[in-house]
Amino acid sequence: MFQPVPLNLPPYPFKLSQQNNTLFIFDELRKRDIVLTPEEWVRQHLVQFLIVHKKYPKTLIKLEGGLKLNKLQKRTDILLFNRMGEPTVLVECKASTVKISQDVFDQAARYNLVHKVKYLMVSNGLQHFCAAIDYDNEGYTFLEDLPAYI
Numbered sequence: 001m002f003q004p005v006p007l008n009l010p011p012y013p014f015k016l017s018q019q020n021n022t023l024f025i026f027d028e029l030r031k032r033d034i035v036l037t038p039e040e041w042v043r044q045h046l047v048q049f050l051i052v053h054k055k056y057p058k059t060l061i062k063l064e065g066g067l068k069l070n071k072l073q074k075r076t077d078i079l080l081f082n083r084m085g086e087p088t089v090l091v092e093c094k095a096s097t098v099k100i101s102q103d104v105f106d107q108a109a110r111y112n113l114v115h116k117v118k119y120l121m122v123s124n125g126l127q128h129f130c131a132a133i134d135y136d137n138e139g140y141t142f143l144e145d146l147p148a149y150i
Contacts, residue, residue: 002036005096007125009045010053029063038095042125043077046091056080056149076111080149087115089146094124105129109140121146 001023004016015026017033024033025044034040043063050056060081078091092108094100100122108120112133120140121130131140 002038002041004036004041005038007042007045007096008127009049009125012045012048012052014044027063029058029061038097039077039093042096042123043093045125046078046093046123050078050080050091050146054146054148060149076115079115079117087117089119089121090115090117091121091123094122096125098124100124100127100129105131119143119146 001018001021004023016036017024017026023036025036025040026032027034027044029047034044047061047063050061051058060083062076062079062081064075064077076090077093078089079087080089080091082088090108090112092104092111094104098104104122105120108122112120116135117133119130119132121128123129128146130143130146132143133140
């Protein structure tokens, strides 16, 4: 059974429960208990960080959305939308034991071929990287922090 570890994100008062040696976390966006995996622990912290500290409205956050990429079914961890319903930020979450490498950033960039967001973020809960996408010059610029919702 996964035991939650401290992350490089503010702590939140999550509702945890246990059933038959399995730990669950209540997901306030999906309004149900989710099996608590190392990746889910990071995802739930990032969601709360986006809501509480970056002021993204809960109604504009989609978790684990499906997408088709080269005829393969994939899923995004967190997708943030603007008021017009357009995707603006794609967040890829990894377990805290997974090193954030170029491969992880490339995975998020591949998902972005479908969504075409302004910002990409990858995090393992300990390290966080955010980049602004420059479509005109086919590149990206790393940012100090993800912009707050405006």
